[in-house]
Amino acid sequence: MTDALPREESLGYQVNHLARLFAQALAVRIAPYGVVPGQFAPLLALFEQDGLSQRELCDRVRIEQPTMANTLQRMERDGLVRRVPDPSDRRRAHVRLTERARAIEQELVSAALAVNGAATGGLTDAEIATYLDLTARMMRNLEADGGQ
Amino acid sequence: MTDALPREESLGYQVNHLARLFAQALAVRIAPYGVVPGQFAPLLALFEQDGLSQRELCDRVRIEQPTMANTLQRMERDGLVRRVPDPSDRRRAHVRLTERARAIEQELVSAALAVNGAATGGLTDAEIATYLDLTARMMRNLEADGGQ
DNA sequence: CTCCAGATCATAGCCAGCTATGCATGCGGG
DNA sequence: CCCGCATGCATAGCTGGCTATGATCTGGAG
Numbered sequence: 001m002t003d004a005l006p007r008e009e010s011l012g013y014q015v016n017h018l019a020r021l022f023a024q025a026l027a028v029r030i031a032p033y034g035v036v037p038g039q040f041a042p043l044l045a046l047f048e049q050d051g052l053s054q055r056e057l058c059d060r061v062r063i064e065q066p067t068m069a070n071t072l073q074r075m076e077r078d079g080l081v082r083r084v085p086d087p088s089d090r091r092r093a094h095v096r097l098t099e100r101a102r103a104i105e106q107e108l109v110s111a112a113l114a115v116n117g118a119a120t121g122g123l124t125d126a127e128i129a130t131y132l133d134l135t136a137r138m139m140r141n142l143e144a145d146g147g148q
Numbered sequence: 149m150t151d152a153l154p155r156e157e158s159l160g161y162q163v164n165h166l167a168r169l170f171a172q173a174l175a176v177r178i179a180p181y182g183v184v185p186g187q188f189a190p191l192l193a194l195f196e197q198d199g200l201s202q203r204e205l206c207d208r209v210r211i212e213q214p215t216m217a218n219t220l221q222r223m224e225r226d227g228l229v230r231r232v233p234d235p236s237d238r239r240r241a242h243v244r245l246t247e248r249a250r251a252i253e254q255e256l257v258s259a260a261l262a263v264n265g266a267a268t269g270g271l272t273d274a275e276i277a278t279y280l281d282l283t284a285r286m287m288r289n290l291e292a293d294g295g296q
Numbered sequence: 297c298t299c300c301a302g303a304t305c306a307t308a309g310c311c312a313g314c315t316a317t318g319c320a321t322g323c324g325g326g
Numbered sequence: 327c328c329c330g331c332a333t334g335c336a337t338a339g340c341t342g343g344c345t346a347t348g349a350t351c352t353g354g355a356g
Binding site (some may be wrong): 010011012013014015016017018019021022023024025026039046062112115116118119120121122123127128130131132134135136137138141142143145 | 159160161162163164165167169170171172173174189210232237260262263264266267268269270271276277278279280282283284285287289290291293
């Protein structure tokens with residue numbers, strides 16, 4: 001329980017650092033298209049299925065609702081999406097891609113692939129698969145954790 | 149280059165998500181001590197060597213200087229550190245732990261170990277070692293990446 | 297029909313990260 | 327000596343994450 005202090009906070013610290021590096025690598029590649037990293041996941045979800053509600057987007061992207069609300073506000077400001085009210089349920093709004101967003105889909109996908117490629121340089125497919133598997137297992141562990 | 153869109157943004161997305169889960173798991177465990185995740189790495193660095201300058205802390209923790217400036221401000225507000233001016237160089241200040249911070253060192257280290265333990269449940273030591281190795285390699289790749 | 301529980305979204309306020317600047321100090325060359 | 331560059335820190339302003347709370351609407355129980 002009271003070991004020597006873990007070398008550089010080990011896993012949690014390293015993963016946090018790696019996540020920041022991924023975000024930065026993505027940022028430089030998508031900046032030319034006027035998109036920032038936080039908008040990326042919602043955009044991918046909408047490319048897959050346009051017209052999702054905010055709630056559905058939260059579930060798919062694994063982000064809390066207020067975070068999504070802010071992100072969508074910026075995306076609307078930046079001309080990437082519109083919110084169209086649901087006539088059958090006035091609480092909901094459907095998020096729809098603009099022409100501008102659809103026009104840059106391929107470029108954004110390419111950017112994501114480029115980041116993945118840069119990160120995994122020198123890694124075998126088996127290593128990448130292992131990494132994803134271990135990542136998924138730890139996510140499940142921590143989700144089940146809940147607290148204490 | 150223009151593959152099908154990567155399944156859930158693959159690596160970058162998963163790592164981001166995992167990092168958030170780590171931060172949350174840590175947050176619930178250290179909240180009782182009045183510490184938040186962003187203060188954790190600087191505290192560990194200071195436990196190892198007290199009296200570092202802000203610049204040295206940035207280098208050790210891999211955080212940009214303005215981020216550290218804000219974090220230290222909150223840590224000072226929360227009574228975890230003091231900044232004492234360097235008499236021999238009036239630009240610098242040394243960050244020193246308070247008694248309160250030193251008093252909770254063991255609890256904080258335990259919390260970090262508990263988070264690591266929760267995350268790595270069901271993983272072998274070899275798997276954890278592999279994970280850290282692959283993480284380090286990707287970090288090197290992305291650091292070398294720079295942009296484009 | 298009414299009213300209340302639940303769902304959807306928005307807002308407030310915080311932490312944590314970043315870039316771009318600005319300001320003061322220190323230091324080395326000429 | 328001094329001038330200019332480098333260094334250390336602070337500030338401004340942004341993104342993006344969170345919890346807590348509020349407002350509005352739906353739908354069902356009674």
